[in-house]
Amino acid sequence: MKLDVKDIKYSIESKLIVNGVSLGIEEGSFVGLVGPNGCGKSTLLKNIYKVYKPDSGAVFIDGEELAKMNSRETAKRMSVMQQENNVEFDMTVYDMVMIGRFAHQHMFKTDKIAEREIVISAIKEVGLEGYEDRSFLSLSGGEKQRTLVARALVQKASLIILDEPTNHLDIGYQYQIMNILKKQNLTVFSSIHDLNIASCYCDRVVFMKSGQIVGAGTPQEMFVPEKIKHLFGVDTKITQNPVTKKPNIIFIPSV
Numbered sequence: 001m002k003l004d005v006k007d008i009k010y011s012i013e014s015k016l017i018v019n020g021v022s023l024g025i026e027e028g029s030f031v032g033l034v035g036p037n038g039c040g041k042s043t044l045l046k047n048i049y050k051v052y053k054p055d056s057g058a059v060f061i062d063g064e065e066l067a068k069m070n071s072r073e074t075a076k077r078m079s080v081m082q083q084e085n086n087v088e089f090d091m092t093v094y095d096m097v098m099i100g101r102f103a104h105q106h107m108f109k110t111d112k113i114a115e116r117e118i119v120i121s122a123i124k125e126v127g128l129e130g131y132e133d134r135s136f137l138s139l140s141g142g143e144k145q146r147t148l149v150a151r152a153l154v155q156k157a158s159l160i161i162l163d164e165p166t167n168h169l170d171i172g173y174q175y176q177i178m179n180i181l182k183k184q185n186l187t188v189f190s191s192i193h194d195l196n197i198a199s200c201y202c203d204r205v206v207f208m209k210s211g212q213i214v215g216a217g218t219p220q221e222m223f224v225p226e227k228i229k230h231l232f233g234v235d236t237k238i239t240q241n242p243v244t245k246k247p248n249i250i251f252i253p254s255v
């Protein structure tokens with residue numbers, strides 16, 4: 001699934017937060033969205049996954065405008081893992097993951113056993129086997145995060161949008177979740193704070209600053225000291241990861 005974002009603008013309380021963003025994500029590619037706190041990453045993603053309606057501009061999946069699709073049609077094409085999940089009433093891990101199946105279920109012809117297998121298998125894949133009956137609200141931040149990854153995976157959409165998927169996760173699960181996402185062969189667009197994770201997993205990275213895209217390219221093209229300094233104001237030294245051959249970003253403290 002190819003994602004095209006065309007000249008999106010979005011304001012909150014008359015402040016322009018997303019200022020004319022255009023980008024294209026090729027089918028099967030893993031693209032990271034990188035930028036400082038408050039630069040508009042989540043707001044841009046919410047415009048893409050239809051929590052917000054852009055003031056102007058549009059989003060297309062394989063040439064079809066997303067705004068014109070109903071929620072079932074959208075969910076079959078795009079799954080989403082949001083950063084904060086405002087769950088107001090409690091449910092089990094199993095039920096939370098099952099929500100991801102809604103676009104595939106029909107009142108009279110759903111194969112309940114097959115549905116159950118898909119859900120159980122995703123719960124296992126994110127390392128939460130045995131947690132099926134636990135209450136979602138009682139989970140740790142990382143366990144909640146992994147439940148939401150499982151929910152996004154069972155949706156079986158070929159495009160997945162993630163807002164900071166490794167937020168709350170310890171280093172083991174950060175890499176585990178990225179590995180799981182990578183091996184699905186989906187088209188992925190994800191905001192990522194950890195530059196070395198972005199370098200390791202992304203085919204391309206998009207740099208965002210003050211509501212605008214300020215650069216895009218391969219990790220090798222983007223993770224260079226001048227560009228990182230421009231984006232985050234920190235000094236870095238770049239080496240090559242001896243195993244992945246990807247840029248390895250070493251941060252140099254100014255003390």
Ligand SMILES: Nc1ncnc2c1ncn2[C@@H]1O[C@H](COP(=O)(O)OP(=O)(O)OP(=O)(O)O)[C@@H](O)[C@H]1O
Nearest residue numbers: 012013017035036037038039040041042043044191
């Ligand atoms: N509902 C809202 N009401 C008011 N301001 C908002 C709202 N949502 C976002 N903003 C503001 O819009 C700007 C962009 O926020 P956004 O969450 O998109 O940034 P971000 O790049 O995802 O940041 P972070 O890396 O900290 O998650 C911030 O200044 C934020 O305070």
